[in-house]
Amino acid sequence: MNAIPFRTRGPGLAPPxxxxxxxxxxxxxxxxxxxxTGAMRQALLLRLSTLPRDLAQPHxxxxxxxxxxxxxxxxxxxxxxxxxxxxxxVWRGPAPALLAASKERLRHLFTDDSRATTAPDRLAVxxxxxxxxxxxxxxxxxxxLPPAAAPAPPRDPLDLAxxxxxxxxxxxxxxxxxxxxxxxxxxxxGQGFRLAWEKRLFCLLELAETLAPDRDLxxxxxxxxxxxxxxxxxxxxxxxxxxxxxxxxxxxxVLNVASILxxxxxxxxxxLPARLRGQVVIELRPADILADTAAFLFAxxxxxxxxxxxxxxxxxxxxxxxxxxxxxxxxxxxxxxxxVLANSENVVRSILPGRLVLGGVDSAEALAWARGxxxxxxxxxxxxPATARFAAD
Amino acid sequence: MMVIEAARNAAFPTPxxxxxxxxxxxxxxxxxxxxxxxxxxVALLSRLPPPGAQPHHRRIARALLDDCAQRHDGQVFQLHSxxxxxxxxxxxxxxxxxxxxxxxxxxxxxxxxxxxxxxxLLTRLLQGDGxxxxxxxxxxxxxxxxxxxxxxxxxxxxxxxxxxxxxxxxPGIDDDAPEKTPLPxxxxxxxxxxxxxxxxxxxxxxxxxxxxxxxxxxxxxxxRALFIAPGLLAARLAAHGGMPADRCLRQHLAIPLGHAVLAxxxxxxxxxxxxxxxxxxxxxxxxxxxPLPVILSDGxxxxxxxxxxAGTPARVVVDMAEACDNPASLARARGxxxxxxxxxxxxxxGHQALVLARPEALGADLVQVQWSAALTRLPQAxxxxxxxxxxxxxxxxxxxxxxxxxxxLHWGRAAGLHLFQxxxxxxxxxxxxxLACPQAAACTLxxxxxxxxxxxxxxxxxxxxxxxxxxxxxxxxxxxx
Numbered sequence: 001m002n003a004i005p006f007r008t009r010g011p012g013l014a015p016p017x018x019x020x021x022x023x024x025x026x027x028x029x030x031x032x033x034x035x036x037t038g039a040m041r042q043a044l045l046l047r048l049s050t051l052p053r054d055l056a057q058p059h060x061x062x063x064x065x066x067x068x069x070x071x072x073x074x075x076x077x078x079x080x081x082x083x084x085x086x087x088x089x090v091w092r093g094p095a096p097a098l099l100a101a102s103k104e105r106l107r108h109l110f111t112d113d114s115r116a117t118t119a120p121d122r123l124a125v126x127x128x129x130x131x132x133x134x135x136x137x138x139x140x141x142x143x144x145l146p147p148a149a150a151p152a153p154p155r156d157p158l159d160l161a162x163x164x165x166x167x168x169x170x171x172x173x174x175x176x177x178x179x180x181x182x183x184x185x186x187x188x189x190g191q192g193f194r195l196a197w198e199k200r201l202f203c204l205l206e207l208a209e210t211l212a213p214d215r216d217l218x219x220x221x222x223x224x225x226x227x228x229x230x231x232x233x234x235x236x237x238x239x240x241x242x243x244x245x246x247x248x249x250x251x252x253x254v255l256n257v258a259s260i261l262x263x264x265x266x267x268x269x270x271x272l273p274a275r276l277r278g279q280v281v282i283e284l285r286p287a288d289i290l291a292d293t294a295a296f297l298f299a300x301x302x303x304x305x306x307x308x309x310x311x312x313x314x315x316x317x318x319x320x321x322x323x324x325x326x327x328x329x330x331x332x333x334x335x336x337x338x339x340v341l342a343n344s345e346n347v348v349r350s351i352l353p354g355r356l357v358l359g360g361v362d363s364a365e366a367l368a369w370a371r372g373x374x375x376x377x378x379x380x381x382x383x384x385p386a387t388a389r390f391a392a393d
Numbered sequence: 394m395m396v397i398e399a400a401r402n403a404a405f406p407t408p409x410x411x412x413x414x415x416x417x418x419x420x421x422x423x424x425x426x427x428x429x430x431x432x433x434x435v436a437l438l439s440r441l442p443p444p445g446a447q448p449h450h451r452r453i454a455r456a457l458l459d460d461c462a463q464r465h466d467g468q469v470f471q472l473h474s475x476x477x478x479x480x481x482x483x484x485x486x487x488x489x490x491x492x493x494x495x496x497x498x499x500x501x502x503x504x505x506x507x508x509x510x511x512x513x514l515l516t517r518l519l520q521g522d523g524x525x526x527x528x529x530x531x532x533x534x535x536x537x538x539x540x541x542x543x544x545x546x547x548x549x550x551x552x553x554x555x556x557x558x559x560x561x562x563x564p565g566i567d568d569d570a571p572e573k574t575p576l577p578x579x580x581x582x583x584x585x586x587x588x589x590x591x592x593x594x595x596x597x598x599x600x601x602x603x604x605x606x607x608x609x610x611x612x613x614x615x616x617r618a619l620f621i622a623p624g625l626l627a628a629r630l631a632a633h634g635g636m637p638a639d640r641c642l643r644q645h646l647a648i649p650l651g652h653a654v655l656a657x658x659x660x661x662x663x664x665x666x667x668x669x670x671x672x673x674x675x676x677x678x679x680x681x682x683x684p685l686p687v688i689l690s691d692g693x694x695x696x697x698x699x700x701x702x703a704g705t706p707a708r709v710v711v712d713m714a715e716a717c718d719n720p721a722s723l724a725r726a727r728g729x730x731x732x733x734x735x736x737x738x739x740x741x742x743g744h745q746a747l748v749l750a751r752p753e754a755l756g757a758d759l760v761q762v763q764w765s766a767a768l769t770r771l772p773q774a775x776x777x778x779x780x781x782x783x784x785x786x787x788x789x790x791x792x793x794x795x796x797x798x799x800x801x802l803h804w805g806r807a808a809g810l811h812l813f814q815x816x817x818x819x820x821x822x823x824x825x826x827x828l829a830c831p832q833a834a835a836c837t838l839x840x841x842x843x844x845x846x847x848x849x850x851x852x853x854x855x856x857x858x859x860x861x862x863x864x865x866x867x868x869x870x871x872x873x874x
Binding site: 160220221222223225226229258261262263266269270285286287288289290291292293294295296297298301302305316318319321322323324327328329 | 449450452453456460514517518519521639640641642644645648713714715717718719720721723724741743745746748749750751752754755
């Protein structure tokens with residue numbers, strides 16, 4: 001049997017020698033195309049990236065790819081071998097005999113191994129397009145992501161003197177170059193991701209490298225929190241700048257409770273165009289609302305009366321039950337993905353899925369869990385909108 | 394102008410003192426002379442319950458009224474008391490294509506900014522936890538009111554300040570902006586254990602029967618809390634140039650202080666001094682308030698080892714906001730506390746947090762609910778929510794802290810609570826001791842309570858019965874309880 005990791009066979013197959021990143025890009029494109037047009041396809045996803053290291057040697061991968069060979073005979077079959085080592089075979093129309101033949105080969109691959117990750121039903125997943133687009137999209141995008149950056153060298157924690165100097169520098173510095181946008185997307189069945197709103201924030205890493213290169217801004221949490229109040233004011237000033245709000249679509253901003261009650265926020269509110277009322281999401285943090293509950297209640301009533309939607313961020317599986325939206329009166333809750341969620345029963349049982357945003361959607365597992373829970377709003381590297389248009393457009 | 398002044402003088406025989414109030418009087422006079430159908434909206438900030446109107450209350454109320462004034466041809470007046478008055482044209486929808494359309498709907502008016510709707514919004518905002526007076530729109534005993542000017546002239550007149558009485562100046566509305574609390578260059582030097590010793594206090598918590606009289610004979614000491622007294626800390630900081638009233642900085646400071654407390658307790662362990670007695674020989678268990686990083690430090694492990702070896706029961710008190718800020722650290726801290734054979738107490742839970750959050754979900758063995766006089770003023774619906782929250786936690790697991798008054802004890806017992814900590818409890822314990830102590834002839838209740846809270850020799854020097862002081866109550870009272 002010949003090894004065919006990047007081989008093409010017959011009309012419509014992937015071009016020979018397809019580079020893995022290009023394969024991931026083409027798979028993403030194909031999935032988006034099928035979801036947009038409603039074209040029916042079937043796919044077999046081989047999760048080879050989940051294999052234990054000792055079973056992910058080159059000859060193991062080659063054998064796994066060879067197991068897909070029967071499906072090459074299916075109509076418009078295309079094989080995509082991704083940078084993660086996962087492989088995806090996509091074809092058109094029913095091919096039960098060919099599928100069964102491939103599965104039979106896969107079943108014999110790791111018969112001597114008893115680990116759960118090598119079980120045939122975990123290793124190979126049969127999917128249908130467009131209904132399972134999210135899972136395939138996640139696999140494709142995960143394969144196209146750049147490798148994680150090396151950890152930064154340790155730095156001194158922020159102290160009072162450094163914080164005072166940084167606050168003074170922030171008053172004068174032009175922070176617009178550190179401003180970033182992060183997409184919060186809605187997964188629309190059959191259409192992929194649509195932009196719901198853009199979170200506006202500063203890139204703290206770059207800001208620290210420029211203004212306090214020898215300091216770790218987050219090492220002292222309470223001093224960092226004080227710093228965020230200064231950053232809040234600068235962000236509001238940035239958003240109030242001419243043209244910024246005139247051209248803006250729905251957006252979100254992370255603020256402290258005290259910042260909502262500040263004069264800076266009133267100036268921002270006064271500058272907010274009518275068309276953006278109800279389109280701005282203010283993200284708060286759990287410790288902040290509990291630190292001064294009276295101020296939070298006041299800020300909540302004021303912000304909601306002015307048409308802002310409130311989102312409680314930084315929620316983990318442990319905190320989901322501590323601060324339920326019905327009790328806090330907050331509109332949305334952002335849960336940060338953690339693999340532990342996959343094994344936690346009923347973490348979000350009492351929360352309407354429509355009020356949840358899943359953050360940290362960087363893996364297919366996270367995306368699949370969100371789908372299973374009925375969560376439509378996502379933030380993360382996999383949640384990238386197909387177009388710059390907002391979901392409400 | 395002469396006509397207006399004459400009308401104003403007729404309406405206000407004693408002219409108002411401040412310029413804004415004189416302008417308001419002129420406006421009222423004009424309305425009386427030639428009615429224009431204007432309405433008044435009043436934000437009665439001076440009627441907010443303690444601690445009263447904060448700068449952000451005035452700032453936001455002013456902004457809302459200014460916004461409404463801009464849209465409805467109005468004017469805002471700030472009175473001597475801090476109350477705000479808006480006079481404006483009423484909001485009226487105007488017909489478009491045969492339908493009535495909100496004239497402001499395309500101008501970003503969120504709907505609650507009209508003069509008619511504003512009193513309700515202001516009430517909701519200022520009411521906060523529901524303790525401020527809520528009334529109908531034209532009720533001048535509420536925190537906000539609205540009415541047609543023609544009908545409410547007398548009500549407004551009652552708010553003006555008569556000439557001759559001194560006017561108190563109001564703080565600016567930006568007084569709580571972060572830039573107004575500049576950072577000190579560094580923390581006060583010398584937060585070593587020895588320097589913290591003078592700041593430490595103990596406070597005994599007690600169990601009271603849920604029903605029946607609150608006689609001193611029925612009080613049973615159940616734990617002893619060791620903490621840094623906020624008043625003493627503020628005084629120490631003042632000597633170092635003070636510390637801004639900034640929660641972030643206070644929390645930051647709590648970490649080195651927590652390390653210092655641990656070092657102090659370890660150093661005093663087994664030496665027989667007052668602190669040793671408070672920790673080991675006094676009422677058990679010991680309650681130690683510590684930030685999460687301190688619980689995760691080697692110093693905590695060392696103390697936990699001492700407690701374990703000596704069989705000294707202890708609980709660790711953690712702030713709820715800090716616990717929610719870092720759930721991962723909380724989980725690790727909870728594990729360390731449990732591994733040391735200790736239990737976890739959740740503090741910093743006010744009555745609002747009790748309703749907003751589910752503290753019982755954080756896995757603490759005991760929840761300290763902070764007493765507030767506002768608890769006695771809550772509307773019925775909120776009262777029921779607080780009761781339900783206490784029920785969820787479990788009445789046996791709730792301790793009312795800050796019980797500095799009889800009102801706190803009455804409220805707590807009516808709520809079915811048994812566990813209390815605060816100055817009133819200290820006084821009750823002191824009364825029990827004075828009744829039983831043969832050396833107490835020259836002692837006052839206050840002296841006895843203060844000596845019991847001291848952790849250093851000078852604070853207890855004048856007590857001739859330190860054993861009873863450590864026990865908190867005589868054996869006979871303990872047996873009776």
